[in-house]
Amino acid sequence: MTGSQGLPLAGVQVIEFTHMVMGPAAGLILADMGADVIKIEPVTGDSTRHLPGSGAGYFPMYNRNKRSLCVDLKSPDGLAAVLRLISKADVLIENFRPGTMDRLGLGYETLKALHPRLIYCSEKGFLAGPYEHRTALDEVAQMMGGLAYMTGPPGKPLRAGTSVIDVQGGMFGAVGIIAALYQRNTTGLGQNVVASLYESTVFLVGQHMAQMAVTGKPAAPMPVRVSAWAIYQVFETGDDKQVFVGVVSDKQWKDFCAAFELHELAADHSLDSNNDRVKHKDRLVPQIQAVFRKYSKQQLMDKLEKTGLPFAPIARPEDLFDDPHLAANNGLVPITVSDGPRAGEKTRLPALPLEMDGERFGVYRDVPRAGEHTPEVLREAGYTEGEILDLLSRKIVAGPA
DSSP: OOOSTTSTTTTOEEEEEOOTTHHHHHHHHHHHTTOEEEEEEOTTOOGGGGOOGGGTTHHHHHOTTEEEEEEOTTSHHHHHHHHHHHTTOSEEEEOOOTTHHHHTTOOHHHHHHHOTTOEEEEEESSOSSTTTTSOOOHHHHHHHTTHHHHHSOTTOOOOOSSOHHHHHHHHHHHHHHHHHHHHHHHHSOOOEEEEEHHHHHHHHTHHHHHHHHHHSSOOOOGGGOOOSSSEEEEEEOTTSOEEEEEEOSHHHHHHHHHHTTOHHHHHOGGGSSHHHHHHTHHHHHHHHHHHHTTSOHHHHHHHHHHHTOOEEEOOOGGGGGGOHHHHHTTOEEEEEOOSSTTTTOEEEEEOOSOEETTEEOOOSSOOOOTTTTHHHHHHHTTOOHHHHHHHHHTTSEEOOO
């Protein structure tokens, strides 16, 4: 692991009051880019560390490259310690229910008066409006924002298969923070940045809203949509495997017909244009299905790759650990599982999907154990060893177990 020196956000300090996915995702982006992100946890540690089932991966995925300080925010001494950290910070991120930070004495207006240069990012369910005081979750936003309707078959709304809205909301929060840091160079002042789940969902389905505006017809759910392309779906292969194949231009259609020796289809002028092929999809697709069943999955993918056509095997998340492309370009970064029955186990998780100057962002600080950096952070804030021991003994703060 290398240090953060030389990374784009080196020297930026972030105080993070977050849990679950949305807030931690915003902090992760900044941390991977070199910011010093101090994660504030309860004395007993963030409850996200111990979620079962589908939540078990939240903490290890979204908290690398951060430092952990466990502190009791409801105690005057704990609050004083956090305020001391905030006074020297550039950014604060929080994703608690509306009003929580105000009740703790850590609301935006309070901190703005104490620290005008602070950039304060709230990751919320909704932006300002009639819904802003509602409690939201990723699933709530997907349901009311139209995404679940578009994902499932008619009458069976279905959330996306990952926390896509939480992650996107965190990403938009990080974009706002970086923009505010840039603007502060001119104004000298911080500002309040708010990102949300609901509006993030609406942004994603904007293409379907635009479809309605353009065609006058509402968009159908994806499983029954009228595709913009005739060949754009999952096909069965001869060895009972599946491959997605897309043919999305007239040139690709010619290349496709040549590669698979579909001379009759190539000569059929009723299929010359993309829109023609969509019109004749019902008679075209069965012919393509029959062709693909002559190949094994690997044979079909090899042929498609040589032809340069869009294709994809149907992968499961666990398959990606061994993906050769990810292995070749540092797409997975090494971390140590910090909690749960496999604590201490080494694994690899996705890096930021971004290159800068030809380099990927990696790990320079492992996923922290609860309170792992408590003494270190307090020392940097000016506390003496005696004062740190006193706070630890009174359980105002907690160090690593």
